[in-house]
Amino acid sequence: MTVGIAAALAVTQPASVSEMILAVGIGGLGALISDIDVGTSASHKDADKITGLSVAVIALALFLDKFFHTGIINRVIYSSGYGKMIFGILLFVGICAFGKEQPHRSFMHSILALILLSCAVGVIWKNAVIYFAVGFISHLATDIFNKRRVRLLYPLKGGVSLGWFHAYGLANTILFVMGSVVAGLESVFFVIRMLQ
Template identity: 40%
Template sequence: ASIGSVISDIDVSTSKSRKNLNKILIIITVSVILLALAELIFKIGIVKEISKNSNVMRVIIGIMAMLMICMFGKNCPHRSFMHSILGLVLLTVSAYIILPEFALYMAISVISHIFLDMFNKKRIKLFYPLKKPAIAFRLCSAGGIADYILFRVSGLILAVELIIKITGFLK
């Protein structure tokens, strides 16, 4: 769920999710090149093994789909594709391909991120690629007092939930 809550901000050049995506893309690219060279030179059968196991192939396809969605999204204006119904559906489908149980958590976390961003002053292009309507309730701003309070309160709630879960306090 934490992936879905931060992935929507991959279109912000200073976001941690974007910086991490760039690192992941470099690692994957280098790994694929090295594996392709190993396959080509030493004929080790990587492609054959992956093709035999449909679960591995499904996960690889899902991860590649999610990475392609993120690569597209990081090059879009902030609060457009990655904050849209289209982005939500594509991310959820790619999560489902990777692990069906993961899809619901991805959807909920992306929806909650988009919903909370609607309260901001900057508009969200929920119906991307359509430019209008763009939605903003204009009740608060990023980095403002409401943002600060919501972050602290939600962090406190999470900490209490974790303590209860770990200690079994309410059982």
């Protein structure tokens, strides 16, 4: 998640509080959602943690929207309307429900999932797609270094793996620290830009 947030902040360079909230919330969601499929290969507890953390990230973004009075929710409703917003949410949840039942690092770690989920986010609100896509892509990029193959071209067989690291080893900690540092620096630069 920290790598996804750092990537979303670095790529989008938020110029307002609402853009910052979107980069953190939607970028974090994009980075997390791929691992909703871990329940099929490990324990359902991991998938439940991913789901819970995703909900927490969205709830935090909604809270910050209300706290800072950024009007994100109002802009989403005005831009998309309730019908499109509900359809997009149902589409997103449906894609994730399908992905949750697939083997780990298959559908939910593919370019197809990136496109489908980005389209669902776009139905909800097109301005959020860039944050989501950058977060999602950052997850795929980091998983490629793993020893297990990532099926980027799902449904085709095979996958991509550089085979450098295990999922829960030292590399995971290094990526967490690097993501946290970059996200922290981006946040400091954001505050400096806002004060100028």
